[in-house]
Amino acid sequence: MSMDLSRFHQTFFEESFEGLDSMEAALLRLDPADVDAETINTIFRAAHSIKGGGGTFGFTAVSAFTHLLETLLDQMRSGRRAVVPELVNLLLRSVDAVRELLQAARDGRAANLELIAGHQLALEQALAGPATPAVPTVVVAAGGEPAVAAPNRGWRIRFAPHPGLFRSGNDPLRILRELSGLGQLRSEVELPAPLKLSATVAEESHARWQLELISGASEAEVREAFAWVEDDCELEITALAPVAEARPALTLIQGGRAEAPVAAASAPRWTGPERRGGNEATGSIRVPTDKIDVLINLVGELVITQAMLAQTGAQLDPVANERLLTALAQLDRNTRSLQESVMGIRMLPMDFVFSRFPRMIHDLAGKLGKQVRLETQGADTELDKSVIEKIADPLTHLVRNALDHGIETPEQRRAAGKPEEGVITLAASHRGGNIIIEIVDDGRGLDRERILAKARSQGLEAADTLSDAEVWQLIFAPGFSTAEVITDVSGRGVGMDVVKKNILALNGQVELASQLGRGMRITIRLPLTLAILDGMSIAVGNEVFIVPLAAVVESLQARPDDVKTIGHSSRVVRVRNELVPLIDLHELVRLPGGAVGEHNLCILIESEGRKLALGVDELLGQQQVVVKSLESNYRRVPYMSGATILGDGRVALILDAAELVRRTQPAIAA
Amino acid sequence: MDTAATEARKITAAADSRSDIAAGREYLTFTLGAEEYGVDILKVQEIRGYDAVTRIPDAPDFIKGVINLRGTIVPVVDMRLKFKLGKAEYNEFTVMIILNIARRVVGMVVDGVSDVLQLTAEQIRPAPEFGGAVNTRYITGLGALDQRMLILVDIEKLMSGADMALMDAQAQSLQ
Numbered sequence: 001m002s003m004d005l006s007r008f009h010q011t012f013f014e015e016s017f018e019g020l021d022s023m024e025a026a027l028l029r030l031d032p033a034d035v036d037a038e039t040i041n042t043i044f045r046a047a048h049s050i051k052g053g054g055g056t057f058g059f060t061a062v063s064a065f066t067h068l069l070e071t072l073l074d075q076m077r078s079g080r081r082a083v084v085p086e087l088v089n090l091l092l093r094s095v096d097a098v099r100e101l102l103q104a105a106r107d108g109r110a111a112n113l114e115l116i117a118g119h120q121l122a123l124e125q126a127l128a129g130p131a132t133p134a135v136p137t138v139v140v141a142a143g144g145e146p147a148v149a150a151p152n153r154g155w156r157i158r159f160a161p162h163p164g165l166f167r168s169g170n171d172p173l174r175i176l177r178e179l180s181g182l183g184q185l186r187s188e189v190e191l192p193a194p195l196k197l198s199a200t201v202a203e204e205s206h207a208r209w210q211l212e213l214i215s216g217a218s219e220a221e222v223r224e225a226f227a228w229v230e231d232d233c234e235l236e237i238t239a240l241a242p243v244a245e246a247r248p249a250l251t252l253i254q255g256g257r258a259e260a261p262v263a264a265a266s267a268p269r270w271t272g273p274e275r276r277g278g279n280e281a282t283g284s285i286r287v288p289t290d291k292i293d294v295l296i297n298l299v300g301e302l303v304i305t306q307a308m309l310a311q312t313g314a315q316l317d318p319v320a321n322e323r324l325l326t327a328l329a330q331l332d333r334n335t336r337s338l339q340e341s342v343m344g345i346r347m348l349p350m351d352f353v354f355s356r357f358p359r360m361i362h363d364l365a366g367k368l369g370k371q372v373r374l375e376t377q378g379a380d381t382e383l384d385k386s387v388i389e390k391i392a393d394p395l396t397h398l399v400r401n402a403l404d405h406g407i408e409t410p411e412q413r414r415a416a417g418k419p420e421e422g423v424i425t426l427a428a429s430h431r432g433g434n435i436i437i438e439i440v441d442d443g444r445g446l447d448r449e450r451i452l453a454k455a456r457s458q459g460l461e462a463a464d465t466l467s468d469a470e471v472w473q474l475i476f477a478p479g480f481s482t483a484e485v486i487t488d489v490s491g492r493g494v495g496m497d498v499v500k501k502n503i504l505a506l507n508g509q510v511e512l513a514s515q516l517g518r519g520m521r522i523t524i525r526l527p528l529t530l531a532i533l534d535g536m537s538i539a540v541g542n543e544v545f546i547v548p549l550a551a552v553v554e555s556l557q558a559r560p561d562d563v564k565t566i567g568h569s570s571r572v573v574r575v576r577n578e579l580v581p582l583i584d585l586h587e588l589v590r591l592p593g594g595a596v597g598e599h600n601l602c603i604l605i606e607s608e609g610r611k612l613a614l615g616v617d618e619l620l621g622q623q624q625v626v627v628k629s630l631e632s633n634y635r636r637v638p639y640m641s642g643a644t645i646l647g648d649g650r651v652a653l654i655l656d657a658a659e660l661v662r663r664t665q666p667a668i669a670a
Numbered sequence: 671m672d673t674a675a676t677e678a679r680k681i682t683a684a685a686d687s688r689s690d691i692a693a694g695r696e697y698l699t700f701t702l703g704a705e706e707y708g709v710d711i712l713k714v715q716e717i718r719g720y721d722a723v724t725r726i727p728d729a730p731d732f733i734k735g736v737i738n739l740r741g742t743i744v745p746v747v748d749m750r751l752k753f754k755l756g757k758a759e760y761n762e763f764t765v766m767i768i769l770n771i772a773r774r775v776v777g778m779v780v781d782g783v784s785d786v787l788q789l790t791a792e793q794i795r796p797a798p799e800f801g802g803a804v805n806t807r808y809i810t811g812l813g814a815l816d817q818r819m820l821i822l823v824d825i826e827k828l829m830s831g832a833d834m835a836l837m838d839a840q841a842q843s844l845q
Contacts, residue, residue: 301741543725589727633774634736634745635838638728645738651724 012053013106014286016062019046020099021355027092028358032083040077043091045230047073050098059105062098065116068123069094075127089366090126092359094119154183154215155222158236160208161229163283172209178225183215212240289385292345299335299342300626300645306335307647343532347382350428350437353392354379357399357426364403371410371420372403377427383435387526390506391437394499398439398522399424401496406443406520416517418442430528437524446472446514454480472512476500504658507550535625535644535654538603539618540585544652546625546644551657553604553611555619558582560600573602573613580604583664584615588639607661614660627654639663694790697813699820700767700780703755707780708787708813708820713769717783720764730835737777739768745836746777752834755781771826776836778829787820789813794822 023046026039047070054062069091075081097119104111157179161172179185188210213222219237226235313321313328354376365372383391407413407422414420425440448471455462455474462474474480478497503510508526527533527550535546536555562574563582573582582602602613625644630637630653641656697708723735723746732751736743746766750758758779766777797809808828813820829836 297741304741628741628743630736630743631838633743633776634726634836637726640727643724643736643743645741645743649738650722651736651738651743653724653726 009057009106011286012057013102016050016053016102017099019050020095020102022046024092024095024359025355027088027095028362030083030088032085032088035083037077040073040083044070044073044077050102059101061111061116062101062105065094065101065120065123066098068120068127069098072123072127087126090122092362094123154240155211155213155217155219156238156240157209157211157213157222159211159226159233160235161233172207172229175225175229176209176211179211179213179222182217182221182225183213185214186212214240296342296346299339303335303339303626304645304647304649306331308649311647343384344382346385348385348388349379350381350383350388350435351376351379352388353395354426354428356392356396360396360399361403361424364400368404369409370403370407370422372407372422372424375423375425377425378429381428381430381435383428383526384528387506387528390502391508391524391526394502394524395426395437395439397496397499399426402439402441402443402520402522406441406445408444412444416444431525435526435528437526439522439524440519442519445516445518445520446475446512447516451475468514469512472514475512476510507548533625533627533644533654534622536603536622537620537646537652538585538614538616539620540589540616543589544620544646544650545585545589546652546654547603547605547614548641548654548657549622551605551607553606555601555603558600558602558613563600575604575611575613578611580611580613581664582613582615583660586615588660588664605657605660607658610661612661612664614655625652625654694788694793696786696788697820697822698767698783699785699787700765700783702749702753702781705755706784706818706820708789708822709767709769709825711786713771713825715768715770715775718766718768718777719762720760720766720779733835734779739775739777742775744768744775744777746779747829747834747836748779750779750781769825769829771829774837776829778825787813787815789815789820789822797822 023043026042026046030036030039030043047066051063051066051070054060054066072081072087072091076083076087081087097116101111101116159172159175176185176187189207190210215222219239222237223235226233229235309328310332313325316325318325357376358374361372361374402424407424408416408418410420413422423442425438427436427438427440429436448468451471451474452462452464452466455477458477458480460474460477460480462471476496476499480496500510503524503526506526508524511523511525512520513523514520533546534549536549536552538545538547556575558573563571564574564579565571571582572579574580601616601619603616603619604611604613606612625646627642628644630640630643637653639656639660640653641659642654643651644654646652696711698711698714699706699708701707718739721737723737725735726733726745729735732748734746734748736745738744748758749755763782764779765783766779767783769776769778793815794811794813797806797811799806808824808831810822810824813822828834
């Protein structure tokens with residue numbers, strides 16, 4: 001019988017890459033001085049799954065390589081081989097090799113065989129080398145021979161299969177039968193407290209078992225029964241105390257344990273004895289992003305339809321249409337919460353980005369001969385997926401910079417009276433409608449004089465009177481680098497300007513604070529999502545435009561004598577003691593209808609520290625709008641950053657404040 | 671607008687019922703001035719009446735603006751203005767063909783939508799060296815059907831062309 005397995009490939013690759021990530025994370029956690037058996041087990045399990053999958057789907061190179069890895073890990077977890085830093089580094093490199101093999105297999109290209117062969121050789125050598133047994137203090141890992149066997153009466157087993165257990169073709173009953181063959185078995189079934197049959201999928205396993213096995217069998221024998229489901233359940237096997245409390249043979253507690261701390265809302269999620277990698281425990285499903293985008297679009301439409309209904313409803317007689325109006329109010333609430341939940345789907349924790357740094361810092365610090373510890377805070381802070389993806393590269397660059405330029409070598413640090421180990425802190429938090437990401441290092445900080453000298457040597461204008469903040473901003477200038485040595489890590493002077501550009505493109509801001517010799521703090525402020533924007537709607541002629549509220553300073557009614565004409569057509573408006581360039585939106589967007597320059601209602605906008613007054617016909621109000629791309633079906637429109645759909649179903653364009661200020665300013669200055 | 675929409679529904683329904691016929695290709699025909707044109711029915715997403723269009727600054731006059739098509743922002747081109755044919759009037763009979771080309775959605779205003787026709791290979795003759803308002807580069811052939819003469823247009827190529835100003839240069843080079 002041949003089966004087409006290719007449709008499972010995608011899942012295999014996704015799971016394997018996740019497995020590699022968790023292997024990497026676990027390897028970095030692994031402290032040779034204090035080996036945690038469970039950490040090695042996690043690594044082993046991930047390697048094992050990849051090997052198994054690779055074999056099943058015919059990726060022999062993957063399974064052959066992972067087999068070596070697994071053998072080495074097995075020796076480590078059984079304590080036959082000591083965990084030493086060199087070995088950990090070898091394993092990390094092997095993880096890269098497996099990743100390369102998997103990527104090659106996924107993309108259907110040839111893998112970098114030279115690299116793989118090199119790693120394979122290293123692994124084989126390591127395996128061939130004398131196995132140095134671990135020091136006896138190392139806890140014997142689960143799966144090894146039991147440390148205590150003989151005086152034991154039996155075992156207490158806590159078995160909590162994941163909901164997807166049945167899907168892998170396993171049956172808990174078979175396991176129970178197998179166990180009862182070993183001795184006298186008592187079992188107790190627990191069901192999650194509010195188990196609603198209507199909401200339960202029959203193919204999912206929701207029960208968990210507390211088992212007591214009175215038997216002389218060894219732990220390994222007991223574990224054997226669970227061999228097939230090891231990855232699909234949470235399993236805890238403890239030796240029974242000599243006198244076990246009496247329990248009824250089989251109690252089925254329906255809806256019981258509700259009084260237990262297991263929260264009703266999170267019923268299918270047990271807090272197991274071990275902390276497993278994220279989505280295993282929370283029971284997530286994979287959904288392609290475009291499906292979510294379709295959902296978000298549909299909800300956006302629903303919100304618009306709802307707004308249209310509300311507008312129509314407001315014109316009805318409240319007495320005669322009371323029931324209709326109540327229903328409309330209900331619809332309003334439901335649509336809003338639906339919208340919020342749907343937007344929430346796109347949110348990912350910052351950990352998504354943060355998790356890549358431990359490995360990077362480990363490798364880089366080793367290469368640069370520095371000692372660096374990474375601390376992360378607020379990794380759970382959620383951010384829109386599209387923002388997270390776009391912030392990853394700038395963040396990587398900043399962390400790399402902090403490590404390369406910020407943190408000193410251990411000798412320099414000692415000389416400066418600082419601990420040899422530098423600390424880089426990554427912190428994320430919510431503040432208002434923004435997310436704040438901070439990159440803090442306790443390195444040498446920015447050197448004002450050197451930056452000024454460097455700026456001048458590169459022909460940048462840099463007066464001595466600049467404030468510190470203005471000096472720091474110089475490092476964002478294109479081609480600027482103060483690094484003494486150009487390393488292959490950073491220092492080529494490309495980067496900081498790109499970092500700033502990327503952050504600005506996300507409607508974000510970046511600020512620097514630094515103290516010479518003490519360290520530096522980079523603060524990035526980003527909007528939570530790119531999909532929704534707080535806007536002010538304004539009317540020009542018959543058209544409605546949206547100005548991002550973040551850019552609006554104030555709106556004002558200019559008196560005729562406050563408006564001055566400079567040169568031919570450039571105009572400025574006096575706002576208190578400041579002269580601000582004035583642009584009539586009519587003139588700018590060149591739309592028919594409405595006269596130019598006859599009104600004096602202005603909106604003052606600010607971007608990148610420069611101001612601009614926009615002449616408009618009418619202010620309509622403030623509202624949250626869903627940002628839609630103009631480029632997906634059309635092309636870029638000058639001065640517009642996108643479009644949105646108004647409550648009446650019409651399209652309104654969103655003004656790009658940064659571009660307006662940038663493109664209109666030089667003309668006026670000239 | 672209602673009339674146009676009803677008409678549109680009839681035509682779309684007709685297209686559905688005929689899509690089973692395997693031989694030959696099907697064309698949606700529309701009129702521009704005195705000429706009758708045909709486009710590959712598979713490029714047509716739907717037919718709508720002309721609706722509230724939001725003007726775009728700095729766009730050529732034949733780009734009428736953008737509409738909200740069930741949550742998507744779709745540009746609208748008036749072919750009558752582009753090819754200087756017919757009178758560009760907007761009333762309840764004005765029809766817009768929504769095209770799905772090069773993974774983009776574009777609305778096209780024409781004088782009227784007439785029919786869905788099936789043409790066999792024998793009925794299609796090579797394009798003449800000189801043609802009507804549409805550049806011969808975009809004409810794939812002439813369809814002869816009884817007394818009618820259809821100008822068959824490669825609508826994807828036409829809409830992706832630089833002179834339509836519908837795409838950024840970058841997007842064009844990707845085509």
